[in-house]
Amino acid sequence: MSGQNISKFVQWGRNIVAVGRNYRDHCAELGNAVPTKPLLFMKPPSSYLEEGSGPILIPRGCMSCHHEVELGVVIGDVCCDISEDEVMSRIAGFALTLDMTARDFQEEAKKNGNPWTLAKCFDTALPVSKFIPISDIADPGNVKIWCKVNDEMRQNGTTADMVFSISYLVSYISQYFTLHRGDLVLTGTPAGVGSVNVGDTITAGLGDFITMKFDVKQRK
Numbered sequence: 001m002s003g004q005n006i007s008k009f010v011q012w013g014r015n016i017v018a019v020g021r022n023y024r025d026h027c028a029e030l031g032n033a034v035p036t037k038p039l040l041f042m043k044p045p046s047s048y049l050e051e052g053s054g055p056i057l058i059p060r061g062c063m064s065c066h067h068e069v070e071l072g073v074v075i076g077d078v079c080c081d082i083s084e085d086e087v088m089s090r091i092a093g094f095a096l097t098l099d100m101t102a103r104d105f106q107e108e109a110k111k112n113g114n115p116w117t118l119a120k121c122f123d124t125a126l127p128v129s130k131f132i133p134i135s136d137i138a139d140p141g142n143v144k145i146w147c148k149v150n151d152e153m154r155q156n157g158t159t160a161d162m163v164f165s166i167s168y169l170v171s172y173i174s175q176y177f178t179l180h181r182g183d184l185v186l187t188g189t190p191a192g193v194g195s196v197n198v199g200d201t202i203t204a205g206l207g208d209f210i211t212m213k214f215d216v217k218q219r220k
């Protein structure tokens with residue numbers, strides 16, 4: 001079997017680029033400095049959890065699984081070395097997302113100077129809403145974004161508070177690696193992140209455009 005093109009066996013595309021520390025209030029609550037350039041990490045397609053397809057599963061051994069509500073930008077066309085002015089014409093639309101984070105795993109990784117892979121990439125770590133076409137949102141840089149756990153409002157922010165704008169982020173990423181149609185960019189979370197427990201229900205919303213709901217269970 002050796003010698004065959006790898007493209008027959010692995011699928012290209014569907015990268016998920018996540019931006020961290022993109023809201024000052026969230027930087028403050030976790031004791032991190034506000035970055036002077038975007039902080040990037042990846043989440044894998046295997047972490048996608050579409051609404052209605054099952055619960056968020058707290059990973060084995062995780063004692064502090066945090067919700068991070070984020071605006072997701074769905075790429076519609078190739079972005080390679082594009083300017084900020086070109087970004088909006090390359091975006092297909094948006095999704096509301098949760099960058100679920102095993103915070104205790106992340107703290108341990110941070111302490112040891114290790115990558116955040118286990119903290120950010122576990123199965124179900126990326127709950128996503130239905131697709132929102134770009135034509136639906138006149139100003140994605142100024143929409144309310146919120147997250148409730150059961151009936152308690154935990155995060156209640158606005159995308160107007162991003163440190164780096166959507167256009168800046170997509171242009172910046174495109175200077176280093178090419179984004180393709182179907183890729184997703186997570187734009188960071190506002191303050192109010194916190195733990196969820198087995199039996200909780202997370203509800204989140206983006207302006208008047210969309211809401212989504214996920215139950216939380218434990219991975220057995």
Ligand SMILES: O=C([O-])CC(=O)C(=O)O
Pocket residue numbers: 018019020021022023026030068099101106187188189
């Ligand atoms: O884990 C973190 O706090 C970094 C991050 O994803 C965010 O700021 O959205």
Ligand SMILES: [Mg+2]
Pocket residue numbers: 018019020068070099188189
């Ligand atoms: Mg995040």
